[in-house]
Amino acid sequence: MTAVIESRDVFRFFETDGERVPVLKGITFALEKGSFTTIMGPSGSGKSTLLHILAGLDVPTAGEVIVAGESMSNAGEEKRAELRRRHCGFIFQFFNLLPDLSVRDNIILPLLIAGTRPEQCKDRVDELVELLGIGHIQNRPPTRLSGGEMQRVSIGRALVVQPPLLFADEPTGNLSSKAGEDIVTLLRELAEKLGTTVLLVTHNPRDAAAGDRVLFLHDGIMNLENSLEGGGFRAADVFGRLEELGI
Numbered sequence: 001m002t003a004v005i006e007s008r009d010v011f012r013f014f015e016t017d018g019e020r021v022p023v024l025k026g027i028t029f030a031l032e033k034g035s036f037t038t039i040m041g042p043s044g045s046g047k048s049t050l051l052h053i054l055a056g057l058d059v060p061t062a063g064e065v066i067v068a069g070e071s072m073s074n075a076g077e078e079k080r081a082e083l084r085r086r087h088c089g090f091i092f093q094f095f096n097l098l099p100d101l102s103v104r105d106n107i108i109l110p111l112l113i114a115g116t117r118p119e120q121c122k123d124r125v126d127e128l129v130e131l132l133g134i135g136h137i138q139n140r141p142p143t144r145l146s147g148g149e150m151q152r153v154s155i156g157r158a159l160v161v162q163p164p165l166l167f168a169d170e171p172t173g174n175l176s177s178k179a180g181e182d183i184v185t186l187l188r189e190l191a192e193k194l195g196t197t198v199l200l201v202t203h204n205p206r207d208a209a210a211g212d213r214v215l216f217l218h219d220g221i222m223n224l225e226n227s228l229e230g231g232g233f234r235a236a237d238v239f240g241r242l243e244e245l246g247i
C-alpha cells in the first residue's frame with residue numbers, strides 16, 4: 001500500500017542559550033491509508049514538535065516529510081498551507097470553538113472559509129453530525145455543551161472538509177476518563193467508517209492502547225523495533241513496553 005504520509009530521517013534542533021538542542025533525532029516511519037496509529041511518549045519527548053512538522057506547521061532542521069507523494073517540509077509556506085488544507089484535519093486538547101456560533105455553524109466554518117456555500121454541504125454535515133452523535137445538539141452554542149460534546153464538535157469541524165489525514169494532539173487531555181475513552185473509541189470508528197488515517201499522540205497509556213500500531217517516542221528517538229503491532233492492546237501492554245524501554 002502507498003503511504004499517506006512519510007517521515008524520512010527527520011531531525012529538529014532548537015537554539016537555547018546559544019546551544020543547539022536536539023528535539024527530534026532521525027524520525028522515520030510511514031502511515032498507510034485508513035490506519036489508526038498512536039505515538040506514546042512522556043511530556044517533553046517531542047510528540048507535539050513531531051506532529052507540527054508532519055502537518056507542515058513547522059519544518060525539520062534536516063530530513064523530509066512526504067504527504068500524498070509531495071514534499072511538505074521542502075515546500076514554501078504557501079504550498080505547505082495548501083497541502084495542509086487538502087490533506088490534514090486537526091484535533092487538539094483545547095477545543096477552540098467559536099462561542100457565538102452554533103454547533104452546526106462551527107462545523108461548517110472550514111467549508112465557508114474554503115468558499116463552499118452552506119446549501120452545497122447540507123447532506124455532508126447532516127451525515128457527519130449523526131455519525132458523531134451530536135445531531136440533537138447541533139443548534140446549541142458550545143457554551144451549553146459538556147467537554148466530550150465539545151470535542152465531538154471539534155472532530156466534526158476537522159472532518160467536514162474530508163481530509164485523508166486526521167492528527168489528534170492529546171485529544172482527551174481536557175476530558176473526564178469516561179468522556180476521553182468515548183472520544184478515542186469514536187476516532188477508531190471514524191477511521192474504519194470513513195477510511196481516514198488517524199495519528200494520535202498522547203502520554204496516556206489507555207489512549208495509546210487504542211492504536212493498531214503504537215510507536216514510542218522518548219528523548220526525540222523513535223525505534224520502530226520497539227513498537228506494538230496488530231491492535232487489540234490494553235493499557236497494561238503499553239505500560240509493560242514502557243517499563244521494558246525504561247521510559
